[in-house]
Amino acid sequence: MKRSLAIIGAGGHGRVVADCAEALGWGRIEFFDDEGVGTSSGPWPVVGATGALFERARDYDGVIVGIGANRARLERHRALVARGAAMAVLIHPSATVSRHARIDAGTVMFAGAVVNIGAVIGQACIINTGATVDHDDRLADGVHLSPGSHLGGGATVGECSWIGLGASVREGVSIGRDVRVGAGAAVVADAPDGMVMVGVPARPLKRNDDA
Numbered sequence: 001m002k003r004s005l006a007i008i009g010a011g012g013h014g015r016v017v018a019d020c021a022e023a024l025g026w027g028r029i030e031f032f033d034d035e036g037v038g039t040s041s042g043p044w045p046v047v048g049a050t051g052a053l054f055e056r057a058r059d060y061d062g063v064i065v066g067i068g069a070n071r072a073r074l075e076r077h078r079a080l081v082a083r084g085a086a087m088a089v090l091i092h093p094s095a096t097v098s099r100h101a102r103i104d105a106g107t108v109m110f111a112g113a114v115v116n117i118g119a120v121i122g123q124a125c126i127i128n129t130g131a132t133v134d135h136d137d138r139l140a141d142g143v144h145l146s147p148g149s150h151l152g153g154g155a156t157v158g159e160c161s162w163i164g165l166g167a168s169v170r171e172g173v174s175i176g177r178d179v180r181v182g183a184g185a186a187v188v189a190d191a192p193d194g195m196v197m198v199g200v201p202a203r204p205l206k207r208n209d210d211a
């Protein structure tokens with residue numbers, strides 16, 4: 001029998017999550033979103049508001065939060081875990097994961113992404129298209145690695161931090177929590193909590209107001 005998957009968030013990121021799930025063979029894919037109930041997002045129906053899933057989570061073989069905003073995604077993920085939902089892990093068929101790496105519940109990995117030996121990826125993370133996580137890296141919960149971003153070996157990324165499009169993080173560097181690394185940055189030294197970092201080499205731009 002085809003497995004059923006509920007996704008919170010029917011926006012752009014949610015559709016990439018659904019597309020990934022379909023490629024993995026999930027059969028009945030349904031969205032929950034506070035907007036557009038009764039319509040569809042891409043080929044998949046929006047069957048209820050977010051709150052409805054909290055009542056119906058156990059009706060699905062898998063549940064995942066497809067919201068791009070890191071704090072919002074992690075909060076909903078944790079609330080669903082508390083309700084006993086079967087949080088899925090979605091790893092696109094063209095992604096590569098070492099059998100000696102760990103990927104926790106609620107995390108998605110899209111096409112062409114790579115996770116190497118010894119890496120640990122927390123819950124509700126996004127390893128976006130073509131991003132790479134190298135040996136012994138540690139990602140806390142709610143991290144987003146944008147498309148084409150790269151971490152050198154032994155790096156750490158704190159809770160809900162967001163590494164921008166095409167950015168690079170030098171090996172061994174520690175990025176705090178709620179950090180935003182701008183597109184194209186090269187982070188070569190530790191980044192403190194709650195900062196926006198941009199440039200090559202990356203420098204603090206301002207506090208991260210979205211944290």
Ligand SMILES: CC(=O)SCCNC(=O)CCNC(=O)[C@H](O)C(C)(C)COP(=O)(O)OP(=O)(O)OC[C@H]1O[C@@H](n2cnc3c(N)ncnc32)[C@H](O)[C@@H]1OP(=O)(O)O
Pocket residue numbers: 128146147163164165180181182183184185196197198199205
């Ligand atoms: C599938 C997907 O789509 S995933 C989406 C992934 N998205 C990303 O990776 C985007 C990452 N975000 C960025 O790079 C953003 O520009 C941020 C977060 C760094 C800053 O955004 P904002 O706070 O809106 O800053 P804003 O655009 O007002 O720019 C402020 C200043 O920083 C500069 N700046 C902004 N981004 C960058 C950057 N990535 N590198 C260098 N300088 C930058 C701007 O030129 C501007 O400089 P100025 O004051 O001299 O004119």
